[in-house]
Amino acid sequence: METISFPVPEIQFSALMPLLMVVGAALLVLLVELFFPRVPHTALSGLGVLGLGASAYFLMLLWRNDIATFADMLRSDNLSVMFSLIIVGATALTMLFSEDYLQARGIRLGEFYPLLLFATAGALIMVSSTDLIVIFLGLEVLSLSLYVLCGLARTELRSEESALKYFLLGAFASAFLLYGIALVYGAVGNVDMTYIASAWNNAQASNNPVTPALLIAGAALMIVGLGFKAALVPFHMWTPDVYQGAPTVVTAYMAAVSKVAAFAVLARLIGSMMPLQEVWGPVLWWLSALSMTIGNLVAMVQRDAKRMLAYSSIAHAGYLVIGIVSANAAGVAAMVFYLVVYSLMTIGAFGVLSLMSRAGDNTSISALQGLWKRHPFLAIVMAVLLFSLAGVPPTAGFWGKWYLFLGAVQANQIALAVILAVNSVIGAYYYLRLTLTLYADAPGEEQLALRAPAGMVACLLICVVGLIGLGLMPTPIADWSREAAQVMESWLTAMKP
Amino acid sequence: MISSYLPLLMIFAIGAVIAAVMVIGSWLFGPKRPSPAKSAPYECGITPVGSARERFPIHFYLIAMLFIVFDVESIFLYPFFVIFKNSAPEAKLFIFIEVAVFVGLIAIGYLYVLKKGALEWEDPVVNVPAKPAQPQNETRLSA
Numbered sequence: 104m105e106t107i108s109f110p111v112p113e114i115q116f117s118a119l120m121p122l123l124m125v126v127g128a129a130l131l132v133l134l135v136e137l138f139f140p141r142v143p144h145t146a147l148s149g150l151g152v153l154g155l156g157a158s159a160y161f162l163m164l165l166w167r168n169d170i171a172t173f174a175d176m177l178r179s180d181n182l183s184v185m186f187s188l189i190i191v192g193a194t195a196l197t198m199l200f201s202e203d204y205l206q207a208r209g210i211r212l213g214e215f216y217p218l219l220l221f222a223t224a225g226a227l228i229m230v231s232s233t234d235l236i237v238i239f240l241g242l243e244v245l246s247l248s249l250y251v252l253c254g255l256a257r258t259e260l261r262s263e264e265s266a267l268k269y270f271l272l273g274a275f276a277s278a279f280l281l282y283g284i285a286l287v288y289g290a291v292g293n294v295d296m297t298y299i300a301s302a303w304n305n306a307q308a309s310n311n312p313v314t315p316a317l318l319i320a321g322a323a324l325m326i327v328g329l330g331f332k333a334a335l336v337p338f339h340m341w342t343p344d345v346y347q348g349a350p351t352v353v354t355a356y357m358a359a360v361s362k363v364a365a366f367a368v369l370a371r372l373i374g375s376m377m378p379l380q381e382v383w384g385p386v387l388w389w390l391s392a393l394s395m396t397i398g399n400l401v402a403m404v405q406r407d408a409k410r411m412l413a414y415s416s417i418a419h420a421g422y423l424v425i426g427i428v429s430a431n432a433a434g435v436a437a438m439v440f441y442l443v444v445y446s447l448m449t450i451g452a453f454g455v456l457s458l459m460s461r462a463g464d465n466t467s468i469s470a471l472q473g474l475w476k477r478h479p480f481l482a483i484v485m486a487v488l489l490f491s492l493a494g495v496p497p498t499a500g501f502w503g504k505w506y507l508f509l510g511a512v513q514a515n516q517i518a519l520a521v522i523l524a525v526n527s528v529i530g531a532y533y534y535l536r537l538t539l540t541l542y543a544d545a546p547g548e549e550q551l552a553l554r555a556p557a558g559m560v561a562c563l564l565i566c567v568v569g570l571i572g573l574g575l576m577p578t579p580i581a582d583w584s585r586e587a588a589q590v591m592e593s594w595l596t597a598m599k600p
Numbered sequence: 601m602i603s604s605y606l607p608l609l610m611i612f613a614i615g616a617v618i619a620a621v622m623v624i625g626s627w628l629f630g631p632k633r634p635s636p637a638k639s640a641p642y643e644c645g646i647t648p649v650g651s652a653r654e655r656f657p658i659h660f661y662l663i664a665m666l667f668i669v670f671d672v673e674s675i676f677l678y679p680f681f682v683i684f685k686n687s688a689p690e691a692k693l694f695i696f697i698e699v700a701v702f703v704g705l706i707a708i709g710y711l712y713v714l715k716k717g718a719l720e721w722e723d724p725v726v727n728v729p730a731k732p733a734q735p736q737n738e739t740r741l742s743a
Contacts, residue, residue, distance in 0.1 A: 107683055109691040130708055137715045 115172040118179040120161035121187060122227050128154020129220035136213030144211060148198045148558075151216045155195045155223070162187050167586075175295065176234045183231035185439055185587035186367040190230065193359040193446045194223045196454075199562040201352040204457045208350060210256045219356060222248035226360050230367035233375070235284045235294045238368055242280065242332070245364060246273050249357055253349040265348025272331065272341045280328025286321030290314045296375040297594075303378045319382055325372060326386065333365035335424065336393040339417045343405075346413035347466070354409065355453030358416050359446040366423055366442060370435055373427050374594040380430060387428045388519060394421025395526040403533045408456055409466040411533065412449070415492060418530060419445055425507045425519055430595060434510030436588035440581050441503035444491070444573060448500060451488045451566030455481055458553060474541040478553040482541045484563045491570045493534035494527050499573035506581065662718055673706050 116123075131154070132147050162184050170179040198219065205211050225244030232238050250273065254266025288294050290313075291302040299318065306314035331338040346354045376383060398418030405411035423445070426438025456466055458481065459474075475482040491500035504527055511520040555563075573580055641648055680699050687695060713719060 106688050107686045109683060109687040109695060111691050111694045130705075133712060134708065137712055 112174040118170040121158040124158035133217040181587040182590040186230035197356040200559040203556040226364040229364040252353040261348040276331035283324030290317035343413040351457035391424035399529040429510040429514035432592035436584040437506035437510045439584040444499040444503040493531040502577040
């Protein structure tokens with residue numbers, strides 16, 4: 104029998120190391136928990152954080168190296184390194200305070216840490232590839248782990264509901280994305296998104312109507328799938344229920360990491376479709392405007408703090424889309440910067456809520472009343488986080504919005520910039536109202552003193568110091584974001600018709 | 601091109617018409633004298649016992665789920681062997697390592713399943729979260 108010529112791809116392990124570290128840590132934690140069930144779970148989370156630290160170290164080595172390996176299926180450029188660092192950092196922050204929460208809620212399961220790390224691995228795969236099939240693979244790894252994590256408190260109806268809802272709708276959205284990938288493959292003849300632009304241009308030159316039609320349909324379906332993951336209006340219906348029902352640590356993780364991964368893919372996808380700008384431009388414009396407006400307006404009338412933050416995360420997703428609609432390097436850089444800030448704010452805010460929601464999972468806004476008396480440190484932290492979410496100047500939230508605003512103005516998207524400004528005001532209303540609630544006296548009932556565990560304090564300190572530090576001097580991270588966005592700039596300019 | 605499929609379409613149409621005429625005709629013109637025995641569902645000639653919608657132990661699902669994982673793994677091994685056997689020597693090491701990683705990952709999953717007692721039929725060690733505050737009174741189906 105003749106020999107099969109099996110092409111052995113060239114592999115550069117340096118690009119793979121961050122991923123291997125995370126997966127290795129996940130497997131190690133799984134095995135340790137399996138064979139030594141009595142090991143304290145803080146050790147497990149410590150192992151996980153170590154793995155994430157190693158991953159971050161290898162990521163930093165990759166900075167300013169452009170590597171495409173595994174037959175171009177894995178791509179490590181500044182953009183993917185930046186997104187990966189955000190994801191790894193957000194996971195580490197979540198891990199810091201999750202053990203205490205899980206114990207208090209009675210869901211002290213060793214599987215939490217491996218699942219969290221597997222989800223992180225999926226997110227890392229998503230952000231460091233331009234191959235649509237690999238991206239889909241990463242998305243599924245991320246989503247499947249998250250479905251299980253949402254239902255972790257499986258004796259609670261709400262957690263069950265959240266997991267089932269997320270699973271059904273998420274599977275539906277994955278199908279949309281996959282169908283979109285199939286159509287794009289049909290039009291382009293390649294699953295790598297970098298070929299989309301040339302396929303479109305060739306079709307226009309040769310007057311072939313089939314390819315553009317397939318590409319538009321494929322792109323539309325992919326935007327639906329990614330819009331679901333990023334919780335953009337009108338694909339946001341699942342968000343409040345899932346965020347509210349899931350254990351709060353999982354919500355914190357999901358709100359940050361899942362969104363970073365989805366926006367990384369969306370930014371690359373849109374960058375690869377620059378010649379089609381007149382097609383997707385208006386679509387994303389409306390997605391952004393609707394997400395900002397509806398997210399903020401509905402958040403105003405929420406009585407549950409977790410739901411309010413869920414709607415506010417929808418509004419923030421709308422802000423982030425502005426960076427993509429701008430379709431210039433400044434916009435993408437602003438999006439990257441905002442994702443850093445957003446991850447810090449969200450994880451911190453849900454972290455404080457995770458401390459409040461111990462008894463009976465009461466996360467109503469009135470339960471936050473009198474936090475100042477119960478635990479002054481937490482009240483100050485929450486106030487800073489809320490100021491940053493609102494975008495009040497001495498915090499990083501302001502700079503995030505400012506850069507997005509500048510990007511939109513540069514791209515001549517004045518209307519969108521105005522909508523952003525108006526929405527910031529609407530957002531400020533309910534964030535500041537919540538801040539006032541923290542310092543109001545609680546009516547009647549006796550107040551339990553709160554105890555903030557060390558991990559929680561560490562995580563919150565990192566968030567607050569990071570936010571204020573970035574607010575005072577945003578230059579380092581903003582410069583890195585700009586450098587990361589230069590990857591997109593070459594795409595954006597090269598692919599313009 | 602497409603017109604060459606016309607005979608096929610006609611066969612489908614004629615088949616559908618014949619089947620519809622037979623079913624609807626016997627329903628319209630046939631005599632209807634129901635008796636309890638006649639209107640019972642047909643179960644290979646045996647009188648049905650109770651409803652089929654019973655609750656049955658969740659182990660069946662668990663075993664079925666695990667079966668799929670390892671079944672798919674073994675299906676992947678066939679093309680691996682064929683390619684491995686016939687590939688150039690310099691590619692063999694790469695292919696072997698790739699499959700070793702794949703099998704290794706699933707082996708860890710198998711260890712997990714085994715240690716958690718998911719394959720034990722009699723008294724499974726189910727992964728119930730500890731509830732120190734209020735003990736949950738769950739009725740067990742398998743009892």
